[in-house]
Amino acid sequence: MLISDGWEDYFLKGGWDYLGSPWQSDITVLTKNGPLKTLRVGNGGVSVRKKKSIMKVVEHINKEGGQHEYFTGIKINGELKQQNSWLAEDAMIVSVGATFDILKLPNEDEARKFGHEPIELSLYMDKNNPNRPMIFHKCDF
Numbered sequence: 001m002l003i004s005d006g007w008e009d010y011f012l013k014g015g016w017d018y019l020g021s022p023w024q025s026d027i028t029v030l031t032k033n034g035p036l037k038t039l040r041v042g043n044g045g046v047s048v049r050k051k052k053s054i055m056k057v058v059e060h061i062n063k064e065g066g067q068h069e070y071f072t073g074i075k076i077n078g079e080l081k082q083q084n085s086w087l088a089e090d091a092m093i094v095s096v097g098a099t100f101d102i103l104k105l106p107n108e109d110e111a112r113k114f115g116h117e118p119i120e121l122s123l124y125m126d127k128n129n130p131n132r133p134m135i136f137h138k139c140d141f
Contacts, residue, residue: 001046003124007134010114011048017103018054018094020047021115021137029087029095030073031064036095041111044090045137053104057097067092 011019021043028038064070071092073083097103106114112133116123119136123129 001137002135004132004134007048007114010134014106014110015104016106017050018042018047018097019049019106019114020044020090020094020111021117021133021135022108022111024117025077026075027091027095028075028078029071029091030075031070032072033064035075036099039094039098039105040108041105042090042094042098043111043115043117043137044088044093045117046115046135047090049093053097053102054093056102057093060096060100060102061092 020041022040023043026038026040027042029036061067061070067087068085071085071087074081074087074091094103094105098105105111112131114133115135115137116133117136118138119133121139123132124136124139126132
């Protein structure tokens with residue numbers, strides 16, 4: 001849900017290829033070639049993406065045999081949570097993009113200015129709070 005304006009300018013001025021809220025946990029995507037870069041940025045619940053850059057990530061995945069040949073699982077905060085190739089698309093895209101320098105991503109603070117998942121009721125209600133994001137995907141009400 002959008003709760004303030006300016007997200008378009010924020011995305012364009014940042015020069016990023018993908019902008020989404022930070023995850024609350026460390027996400028490590030596993031592949032047949034080993035783990036990819038551990039990330040906290042890239043939640044796709046509400047995100048903005050440059051199509052051309054995303055297509056480069058998809059090309060990389062396809063060169064590795066496609067989703068079901070390449071991906072083998074995911075760890076969350078270092079703990080194996082899934083041991084198959086049916087991963088969330090945001091985790092697959094951002095992990096490949098970050099590991100192989102295909103995507104320019106924001107840092108965690110920049111991503112937090114854009115969005116929260118979840119957002120706390122007090123932060124949602126406080127329209128004057130400088131930490132209030134532009135969007136949220138889930139709420140802690």
